[in-house]
Amino acid sequence: MDGRLVQNSQVALNNHKETDIFEKCHKFTTAKEIMDAGVYPYFRVLESAQDPEVVVDGRKMIMIGSNNYLGLTNHPRVKEAAIDAVRKYGSGCAGSRFLSGTLDIHVALEKKLALFMRKETSLIFSTGFQTNLGVIASLVGKDDIVLIDKMDHASIIDGCRLSFGEIKKYRHNDMEDLERLLQQYNDKAKLIIVDGVFSMEGDIVNLPDVVRLAKQYGARVMVDDAHGIGVLGRTGRGTAEHFGIEDEVDLIMGTYSKSLASIGGFIAGSKEIIHYIKHSARAFIFSASPPPASVASVSAAIDIIQAEPVHRERLWHNTNKMLKGFRALGFDTGTSETPIIPVIVGDDMKAFTMARILHDRGVFVNVAVSPAVPSGKALIRTSYMATHTDEQLEKVLKEFEQAGKILNII
Secondary structure, three states, X not given: OHHHHHHHHHHHHHHOHHHOOOHHHHHOOHHHHHHHOOOOOOOOOEOOOOOOEEEEOOXXXXXOOOOOOOOOOOOHHHHHHHXXXXXXXXXXXXXXXXXXXOOHHHHHHHHHHHHHHOOOEEXXXXXXXXXXXXXXXXXXXXXXXXXXXXXXXHHHHHHHHHOOOEEEEEOOOOHHHHHHHHHHOOOOOEEEEEEOEOOOOOOEOOHHHHHHHHHHHOEEEEEEOOOOOOOOOOOOOOHHHHHOOHHHOOEEEEEOOOOOOOOOEEEEEOHHHHHHHHOOOHHHHOXXXXXXXXXXXXXXXXXXXXXXXXXXXXXXXXXXXXXXXXHXXXXXXXXXXXXXXXXXXXXXXHHHHHHHHHHHOOEEOEEEOOOOOOOOOEEEEEEOOOOOOHHHHHHHHHHHHHHHHHOOOO
């Protein structure tokens, strides 16, 4: 009887294959093809901290695929702060900020972040992704327009999709195209959302012109500064400080998983706007609050950034060295001007193959293909830390040169 039931079930499934929601899973073969080719570059398992050298499969590799720009995730002060917080508060909060999960250190960090970002107040979320989902979906209503750069991060795009507003994309860093849209929707409430530093290209948003156009057409401006905070600006406060227009940006969003050495996110702005988000952002209200260790780590990282500018100075030494080195070898690094340096390869399989060659030679890099980058613009994404040594970076350049010649890229 059981055998007949199984057989009948299989027949029924075959008859309804076109409407089986799992059918797409069976048809998805792309990743398996890359695995079969021996060049699959994702989900590699690290057996050590996010340092300039990491251990993968028991072997040391130079890590140039991390967003640990200032090298603070393994800093003794950051680790001690996390340990002390766990000792006092335990491992988690077991509730949302809205109800039972607000600790005194959450409130203290929000005050510290507001001061650091030179805004009236801030609100912290459990992840950076949730920050964008919650903020955008709460602010953009059904009669509003949200304008985003074509290369904005996926979390911005998803936040826009969760809102009831109309989404309009403009060409990457193209101010004429942005103005065209602003003119077209001049009679609507508008929010412009941009990355401060674009996470694949490594270039910086033309923020002064974004702000100028926003004022001209009555729009508000939100900057996702995940890759700018700790990196850009005279004191590491990010893209707005870099351009000297901190007072002219309405909202600044940041994440902890880059320079701030943990996981989570925040939004900083005026008290009235943050108060509204605090009471309307579903990703905030219905999520468990950030764990004590994460909060304490961020607080310690901010103290280090403010007290020890040497980390940022060293990061820029390494960044300039690698930009100059790659370009001297003949690699295309696009429009990068930050510690995110893409090596543009073009063909997807060539990018996968190059990453495998580098992996075998002891260099850990990331691969980005469509839809993360435009079709035909596959790249090797490299990123640098303040804690990289010149010796490590020279080895990276040497191995890139060899890989580039093997694949006829240079």
